[in-house]
Amino acid sequence: MSTKKEINKLILSATKLRESGNFEKSLLISRIALRNAIAIKDNELIANNYKNVAANFNELMEFDKAIFYYNKALIFANLTNNDSIKEKINNNLGNIYCFEKRKYEKGIEFYKKALEFSEKIPDSSQMAMTNLNITWAYFDIGSYKEGKNNLKFLNWYHNKHEDSSTIVVLKMLNGMYHSYKNENDIANRCFQEAIKLGQEQDNKTDLSYAHLEYSKFLLKQKEYKNAYDNLALYNRLTEEMFTEVKSVKANIEGVNFELDEYKRTIDKIENEKDLQFKSLKKSRVIVLLFIIVLFVLLLFLNSLIKNNKYRRKSNLDLMHANEELIVANKKAEELSLLKTQFVSTISHELRTPLYGVVGITDLLLEEHKELALGPHLNSLKFSARYLLSLVNDILQINKIEENKIVLEYLTFSISDELNMIKNSLSFIAQKNNNEITVEIDPLIPDSLIGDKLRFAQILMNLVGNALKFTNNGEVQIIVKQLKVRGNMHTLEFSIIDNGIGIAPIDIDKIFDKFVQVGRKEMDYQGTGLGLSIVKRLLELFGSDIAVESELGKGTTFAFVIDFEYDMVKTAEIISDIQVDLTSIQVFNVLVVEDNHINQIITKKTLERNNYSCTVVEDGYAALEILNKVEFDVILMDINMPLINGFETSRRIRQKGIEIPIIALTAFDKNEITDEAIAVGMNDIIVKPFEPVQLFKIINCHIQKVKSVV
CATH class of the missing domain: 1.20.5 (Single alpha-helices involved in coiled-coils or other helix-helix interfaces)
Known part of the structure; x- marks a missing residue:
């Protein structure tokens, strides 16, 4: 008679053979071990042998047979005190019912029993595996709330033990949960990590499921191309695994009859326990x-x-x-292409009249110095520039969301900016009989360094929004210095109104794009983009916005931004943008521009700063005059009748003329840079622009040419 140690050795050998894919030999050794275990009446060894037999049939995808033998194993396991084997058998039955039979309710019941036994044993890895399976089952049927605590345990266990065998599925499950919570950025990151780890481990099964669940997530986000690509990867991996399974099944087809005979033998061995009834019941x-x-x-x-x-x-x-x-x-x-074309057209059409507004304002301020002392023209110029920035951000809000906008590093006066905002919005305040007050902490330096235009846009949106929802009241702009670290000053800005307030149910909605809240009987105009842009701009500053509101009493918006205070850097920044406009040398500039207002503005801007200027209305006129007159630089519009600025520049270069050509255009710079370089243009200036910027670029290119000569 075999000893318990010898039978355990046979069980271990059968297990290794099964894991290596030699199912036939594994089953034969299990038959011998089972006969010996029955002979010594050891229930634990009998249960282990039945479990191994069931595992063989499970690998062979004969799931009904696997269930049959797992149930036999469970009968004998329940006669022992071994909670570990009970846990494993219940877990394996849960796997078959949930993921093969799709009977989730029954499978989850087995998982729950497995968890009960796993809590009684010291091996937390078995508890982790069962928690992973039950989490997956719950998520498969959409029961995310029920599986939440199981997922929480898995994350804790992985952080403590770093189990690489389950990390791919764990990352995928976290992606599924965060997708359900609409935490899309976190979900996207989890799915991508699952796919990366699956590729590194060459784990086709887990990797295929990661691609499938990621495809569902991307489809939910309307990212159809990426969803299609991941679904295609899932199909490919599934087909590969299916081919492998078919190969294994083909190799064992020849032994199926022997396996069935083996099953009959096992049942026969069980009946040998009661030898005295064998002859009487043999036929039965x-x-x-x-x-x-x-x-x-x-x-x-x-x-x-x-x-x-x-x-x-x-x-x-x-x-x-x-x-x-x-x-x-x-x-x-197709929609993306149409959107791009629409954005480009709208951008050009809006910038062109804004160039006229800003340019004429500059001319009035230059020709009538006394008007510069009043607030009106300065406010007009500021509002036009703010409108330009707003147009850019609305038309390019996707760039804001993708963090493609880089903050500028400019010096500005905090008091001047706030007063300019106050003056610019005074007409809105007067319309609703409101008062705007500004309160600045005296500890704050007046000269700061940062992106003043983005900062002003944030305040303009918030103050304008407060004025719109306030009548016969007050809007306060309060600035406090919270702390100073070296040269960095942390400032808190509060915009407080005593208007109609915001309902608690609406506070979470106000920062969504195109959302407007308020009493339905009142007509509040606007795009619904203001607060959405504010939130995204603050994210660029590394900040967030807080809201406190009570219906009928008012609203407070507050945010914190770090600005730098450094007089040395301030002086350097100011000196960097200075251009020597007092040179006695007169440069001859050719302006190619078809818009009459733009012609006047550009010509006057150049001539009042000691430049000689000749204006032509189209590309053909430019080509003709270049045969007769020498110029130091050409300012070329892009969108012109007859031939556009690109074609004109190409023909100029074909003539062998090396004069610097600077594109003066209302198109977005990123849209035309490649084509501008291809046709031989030297630089691009987007309208409207600061005169200082124009002269700096002109002088730079003229000096380059002269230094070469």
């Missing part, structure tokens, strides 16, 4: 075994038929989904 046992085998074979055949139908249906559904995704992706690309 044979008939019963035949019926059981026939029943199992029928179940197996039925399972194969159902699985084949399910696979064909799944493939058909995937084909339809792929076709729909391809169509959706094509439509998305």
Whole structure:
């Protein structure tokens, strides 16, 4: 008679053979071990052998047989005090019912039993595996609340033990949960980490599921192309695994009859426990075994038929989904192209009249010095520039969200900026009979360094919003210095009104794009983008915004920004933007521009700063005059009739003329840079612009040419 140690050795050998894919030999050794375990009446060894037999059938995708033997194993395991084996058997039954039979309710019941046993044993890895399986099952059926605590335990366990075998599925489950919570950035990061780790581990099974769940997430986000790509990767990996499974199944087809015979032998071994009844019940046992085998074979055949139908249906559904995704992706690309063209056109059409407003304002301030002392023209210029910035940000809000906008580093007066905002919004305040007050902490230096235009845009939106929802009241702008670290001054800005207030249910909505809240019977105009842009601009500053409000009593918006105070740097910044406009040398400039107002503004701007200026209305006129007159630099508009600025520049270069050509355009710089360089242009200035910027660029390119000569 074999000893317990010898039987354990046989069980270990059968387990290793199963794990290496030698199922036939594993089952044969398990039969010997089972006979010996029954002979010594050791329930724990009998349960372990049945569990190993069930695991073999599970690997062979004969799930009904696997369930049959797992249940036998559970009967003998329940006769022992070994909670570890009880936990494993319940967990494996949960796996088959949830992920193979799709009977989630029954599978989850087995998982819960497994968790009860895992709490009694010191091995937390078994508890982690069961928690992972039950979390996945809950998430598969959309029960995220029920699986939340199980996921929490898994994250704690991984942070403590760093189990690489489950990390891919864990990252995927975190992605599924954050997607359900609409925490899309975190979900996206989790899915990408799961895919990366799956690729590194060459774990096709977990990697395929990661691609599938990521595809569902991307489809939810309307990122159709990426969703399609991930679904295609899932299909490819699934097909590879299916091919591998078919190969394994093909290798074992020859031993199926022997395995069935082996099953009958195992049942026969069990009945050998009571030898005195063997002769009396032999015929019954044979008939019963035949019926059981026939029943199992029928179940197996039925399972194969159902699985084949399910696979064909799944493939058909995937084909339809792929076709729909391809169509959706094509439509998305077309819409994206139309959007880009629309943005480009609107950008150009809005910047052109704004150039006229800013330019004429500059001319009036230059020609009538006495008007510079009053607030009106300065406010007009400031408002025009603010409108330009607002137009840019509205038209390029996608760039803000993708953090493609870089903050500028300019010196400005905090008191001047706040007073300019106050003056610019005075007409709105008067309309609703409101008063704007400004209170600045005396500890704050007046000269600061930072992006004053973005900062002003934040305040303009918040103060304008407060004025719009306040009548016969007051809007306060309060600035306090919170702390100083070296040269950095942390300032808190509060915009306080005593207007209608915001309902608690609406506070979370006000920063969404195109959302307007307020009493429905009142007409509040606007795009619904103001507060959304404020939030995104503050994110560029590394800050956030807080809101406190009470209906009928008013609202307070508060945010914190760090600005630098450094007199040395301030002096350097100011000196960097200075241009020597007193030079006695007169440069000859050719302006190619078809808009009459722009011609006047550009010509006067150049001439009042000692430049000689000649204006032509189109590219043909420019080519003709260049044959007769020498110029130091050409300012070229892009959007012109007859031939545009690109074609004109190309023909100038074909003539061998090397005069610097600077594009003076209302198009976005990023849209035309590549084509401008290709045709031989030297630089780009976007209208409207500061005269100082124009002269600095002109002088720089003229000096480069003269230094070469």
